[in-house]
Amino acid sequence: MSLDLLIKKIKETNNPTVAGLDPDLQKLPEFIKAAAFKEYGVGLEGAAESLFAFNKGLIDALYDIVPAVKPQCAYYEKYGWQGMRALSKTIAYAKEKGMFVITDGKRNDIGTTMEAYASAHLGAVKIGGSEVEPFAADALTVNGYLGTDGIAPLIKICQAKDKGIFVLVKTSNPSSGELQDKLLDGGTPVYEYMGSLCEKWGESLSGTYGYSGVGAVVGATYPEQLTELREKLPHTFFLVPGYGAQGGGAADVAGGFDQNGIGAVINASRSIMYAYKKEGCDEKDYAAAARREAIRMRDDITAHIS
Amino acid sequence: MSLDLLIKKIKETNNPTVAGLDPDLQKLPEFIKAAAFKEYGVGLEGAAESLFAFNKGLIDALYDIVPAVKPQCAYYEKYGWQGMRALSKTIAYAKEKGMFVITDGKRNDIGTTMEAYASAHLGAVKIGGSEVEPFAADALTVNGYLGTDGIAPLIKICQAKDKGIFVLVKTSNPSSGELQDKLLDGGTPVYEYMGSLCEKWGESLSGTYGYSGVGAVVGATYPEQLTELREKLPHTFFLVPGYGAQGGGAADVAGGFDQNGIGAVINASRSIMYAYKKEGCDEKDYAAAARREAIRMRDDITAHIS
Numbered sequence: 001m002s003l004d005l006l007i008k009k010i011k012e013t014n015n016p017t018v019a020g021l022d023p024d025l026q027k028l029p030e031f032i033k034a035a036a037f038k039e040y041g042v043g044l045e046g047a048a049e050s051l052f053a054f055n056k057g058l059i060d061a062l063y064d065i066v067p068a069v070k071p072q073c074a075y076y077e078k079y080g081w082q083g084m085r086a087l088s089k090t091i092a093y094a095k096e097k098g099m100f101v102i103t104d105g106k107r108n109d110i111g112t113t114m115e116a117y118a119s120a121h122l123g124a125v126k127i128g129g130s131e132v133e134p135f136a137a138d139a140l141t142v143n144g145y146l147g148t149d150g151i152a153p154l155i156k157i158c159q160a161k162d163k164g165i166f167v168l169v170k171t172s173n174p175s176s177g178e179l180q181d182k183l184l185d186g187g188t189p190v191y192e193y194m195g196s197l198c199e200k201w202g203e204s205l206s207g208t209y210g211y212s213g214v215g216a217v218v219g220a221t222y223p224e225q226l227t228e229l230r231e232k233l234p235h236t237f238f239l240v241p242g243y244g245a246q247g248g249g250a251a252d253v254a255g256g257f258d259q260n261g262i263g264a265v266i267n268a269s270r271s272i273m274y275a276y277k278k279e280g281c282d283e284k285d286y287a288a289a290a291r292r293e294a295i296r297m298r299d300d301i302t303a304h305i306s
Numbered sequence: 307m308s309l310d311l312l313i314k315k316i317k318e319t320n321n322p323t324v325a326g327l328d329p330d331l332q333k334l335p336e337f338i339k340a341a342a343f344k345e346y347g348v349g350l351e352g353a354a355e356s357l358f359a360f361n362k363g364l365i366d367a368l369y370d371i372v373p374a375v376k377p378q379c380a381y382y383e384k385y386g387w388q389g390m391r392a393l394s395k396t397i398a399y400a401k402e403k404g405m406f407v408i409t410d411g412k413r414n415d416i417g418t419t420m421e422a423y424a425s426a427h428l429g430a431v432k433i434g435g436s437e438v439e440p441f442a443a444d445a446l447t448v449n450g451y452l453g454t455d456g457i458a459p460l461i462k463i464c465q466a467k468d469k470g471i472f473v474l475v476k477t478s479n480p481s482s483g484e485l486q487d488k489l490l491d492g493g494t495p496v497y498e499y500m501g502s503l504c505e506k507w508g509e510s511l512s513g514t515y516g517y518s519g520v521g522a523v524v525g526a527t528y529p530e531q532l533t534e535l536r537e538k539l540p541h542t543f544f545l546v547p548g549y550g551a552q553g554g555g556a557a558d559v560a561g562g563f564d565q566n567g568i569g570a571v572i573n574a575s576r577s578i579m580y581a582y583k584k585e586g587c588d589e590k591d592y593a594a595a596a597r598r599e600a601i602r603m604r605d606d607i608t609a610h611i612s
Contacts, residue, residue, distance in 0.1 A: 022419065025433070042434035074415055074422035078431055080440035081390035088387050106414050108449055109380055110479040113328065116380035125384055127331070128348035134386035143414055145451045146477050147484030171452050173416040178453030179500065185489040190496070193488065 002207025003164040003215055003237045005138060006100045007262055009067035015298040016257070016305070018068040018102060018239070019290075020269025021058065021090060022075045023051040027274055029283035032057075048082035051075070054286075055090045058273065061287035063097035066294050070239075070267055073105040091137055101137045102239065106168060108143035108150050115153040122154070122163040139164040141217060141239070144194055151201050155214075158205055164213040164237075169195045169229065172219025172242030195229050198236045209262060211237040218256065220248025220266065227255030230263060238264040243297070244271030250304040261305045268297055308513025309470040309521055309543045311444060312406045313568055315373035321604045322563070322611070324374040324408060324545070325596075326575025327364065327396060328381045329357040333580055335589035338363075354388035357381070360592075361396045364579065367593035369403035372600050376545075376573055379411040397443055407443045408545065412474060414449035414456050421459040428460070428469040445470040447523060447545070450500055457507050461520075464511055470519040470543075475501045475535065478525025478548030501535050504542045515568060517543040524562065526554025526572065533561030536569060544570040550577030550603070556610040567611045574603055 010016050025033070025047050036050040059069065069090075076087035091101050107117040121140045124131040144151060144167045154165050170180055170191040180191040188196075195216055202212025212235045218226050220242035230238070238256045242248040243266050256264035271278070275293035276286035316322045331339070331353050342356040365375065375396075382393035397407050413423040427446045430437040450457060450473045460471050476486055476497040486497040494502075501522055508518025518541045524532050526548035536544070544562045548554040549572050562570035577584070581599035582592035 024418070025431075037434065042436075044431075044433065044438055044440065047431070047433045072415075072419055072422075074413070074419045074426065077390075077426040078422040078440065079433075080426070080438075081387045081394055083426075083440070084383075084387035084390045106449070107380070108412050108414075108474075109378075110477065110481075112330070113378055113380045116378075116384040120380065120383040120386070120389075125331075125350075125353070127350065127353045128343065130348075132350055132386075134350065134384065134389070143412070143449050143451050145449055145474055145485060146479055147481030147486070149479040149481040168414075168451055171416065173452055173455040175453035175455040178503070179451060179496070180453070182496075182499065183491040185491060185493070187491070190485070190488075194485065197484070 002205050002213040003139065003211055004207040004209060005162070006068060006164065006265065007209045007211065009100050010262065010265060013065055013067045014302065015065060015067055016265050017066060017294070017297055017301060018070045018265050018267045019058065019062055019066050019272050019294060020267050021055050021069050021071040022269045023054050023273065024075065025050060028054050029286050031284060044080045044082040048079045048086040051079070051083065052086040052089050056093055057287040058290050059094050059097055059099065061291040062294055063099050065291070065298065068100035068102060068265060069094045070102040070104050073103060088135055091135055095136070102139040102141065102166065103135060103137035104141045106141050106143045108146055110146055110149040111153070114150050118154045118157040123157040123161055139166060141166045141168065143168050144197060155201060155204060158213045164215060166215040166217050166239040167194065167198050169198065169216040170218045170222055170225050172221045172246055172248070176219065191225065192232065195233045195236065199233055202235055206235065211235055211263065215239055217241065220253045221246055223252040223255055226253065230256055230258065239267065240264050241267045244268040250300040253301065254304040257305050259306065266301055272297070308511050308519040309445065309517055310513040310515060311468070312374060312470065312571065313515045313517065315406050316568065316571060319371055319373045320608065321371060321373055322571050323372060323600070323603055323607060324376045324571050324573045325364065325368055325372050325578050325600060326573050327361050327375050327377040328575045329360050329579065330381065331356060334360050335592050337590060350386045350388040354385045354392040357385065357389065358392040358395050362399055363593040364596050365400050365403055365405065367597040368600055369405050371597070371604065374406040374408060374571060375400045376408040376410050379409060394441055397441055401442070408445040408447065408472065409441060409443035410447045412447050412449045414452055416452055416455040417459065420456050424460045424463040429463040429467055445472060447472045447474065449474050450503060461507060461510060464519045470521060472521040472523050472545040473500065473504050475504065475522040476524045476528055476531050478527045478552055478554070482525065497531065498535070498538065501539045501542065505539055508541055512541065517541055517569065521545055523547065526559045527552055529558040529561055532559065536562055536564065545573065546570050547573045550574040556606045559607060560610040563611045565612065572607055578603070
């Protein structure tokens with residue numbers, strides 16, 4: 001019912017990072033695509049199986065040093081239901097290897113509809129007399145624009161199944177301020193108000209490290225807000241995108257951590273997945289290159305945490 | 307690049323409504339589930355095929371009198387990738403029958419990730435040398451919390467493929483006001499500001515009826531705001547949930563239409579899908595009951611439009 005499991009894995013690996021699994025077919029090693037297209041055809045199934053094979057290699061290279069993966073739904077939906085099957089297989093494989101899985105879906109809706117998303121991604125569905133877990137991630141990113149009606153169904157499942165959520169608070173993109181930085185009557189910016197809702201929503205999901213099961217997404221590209229929110233939201237764990245390809249550095253994310261060196265997990269996707277391109281090594285070594293970059297990132301970030 | 311196709315179909319059928327396809331396995335007629343479970347097994351596939359069989363019956367009963375359907379992603383994701391396959395089949399079948407399809411996914415992200423969602427639901431993906439359309443709906447609901455970075459990738463695809471989007475502005479749920487009704491510095495509520503962004507985002511997607519390709523979701527349960535927004539957002543077409551099961555009536559939605567009787571499409575899901583339960587008729591007549599309710603709803607709403 002909290003994010004304890006994630007924090008525990010971060011402590012065990014001494015690595016507060018998460019590897020984003022956002023596979024882009026055009027950037028995948030040719031040998032992976034060739035094999036998948038040969039076996040499954042040059043179509044949605046072959047594309048989707050390429051994504052899974054790529055992810056499997058990354059997970060094998062990372063699972064003992066990186067505590068978590070964050071598959072981004074969009075890159076799987078892009079290849080239809082076949083892509084969603086690749087997402088499902090990716091989650092199952094990462095969990096089999098002991099990794100914490102955050103599905104980045106930014107889902108949002110209300111009532112029974114939000115319950116359906118919660119069951120799909122974190123819970124179980126009843127079919128006939130038995131229960132099946134469709135995607136079975138450990139945590140899900142969500143969008144809080146619809147208010148408590150959109151979050152309450154998740155809280156129920158987080159309680160029942162020991163799962164967590166991350167609510168978008170201050171996103172890493174350049175235009176995030178269009179709405180999120182707007183000042184409300186009284187002077188509080190929208191993102192800070194959303195953060196205060198996270199504290200409230202998390203009250204019934206407290207964890208042993210002081211952080212609840214309701215986390216927040218706060219971008220590495222806004223270090224001042226990250227530091228400020230760390231102080232204002234003492235029970236809200238942060239998922240921090242924007243390190244690496246989006247321009248955030250280790251000094252930028254340091255403010256997301258508390259005096260005990262916890263409180264945040266830093267995501268990098270492209271810089272890890274496509275490290276082999278940056279290195280210029282053989283594409284067959286893409287997984288080893290990803291591991292080298294994950295280690296570099298871990299050391300870079302831990303050096304900046306007190 | 308606009309919502310002209312939807313408006314044209316509304317005019318042809320003289321029916322400004324959309325049937326929500328949010329199938330809940332527990333509420334489906336037993337004969338449908340029995341047949342699907344027998345053929346596909348009592349598991350995710352059997353459940354998913356039940357949803358599709360149910361939808362097919364509804365579409366057959368509605369396609370000549372209702373211009374559009376709105377499948378809600380959550381109810382398909384609930385049954386894993388097999389459910390997403392049922393979504394894909396539902397969209398294809400509705401389009402084959404000439405209906406306009408709005409995928410209710412409330413998707414949101416930024417940059418290349420949002421491009422992936424846009425390609426998945428409205429556009430095409432390149433695999434090998436050819437293009438495939440994974441879900442191929444006509445419009446998609448989206449959440450604008452991330453600002454222009456999350457909308458721009460959709461605009462490109464709406465232009466290229468003649469598609470539309472609906473941005474969440476004022477949702478129908480009780481807690482929608484927690485953020486959406488908050489007053490910004492200067493006195494504008496958040497929902498109105500989001501509406502003004504829709505007008506801006508739609509500028510490059512103008513249509514022949516005066517409405518752009520960027521619509522807004524505004525709930526039937528907030529009739530005052532609906533009327534107010536109709537005046538303030540003259541180029542923004544409204545998708546109006548909340549009629550029927552959520553408590554909105556025809557008088558409540560009347561304010562969403564302009565002086566020409568267009569400008570909105572009213573959604574009902576449960577009241578149409580499960581009309582057979584309310585009527586108490588044989589479950590085998592569920593589709594005929596849905597048609598009767600769709601006609602009642604059409605007549606109810608058109609009687610309230612000038």
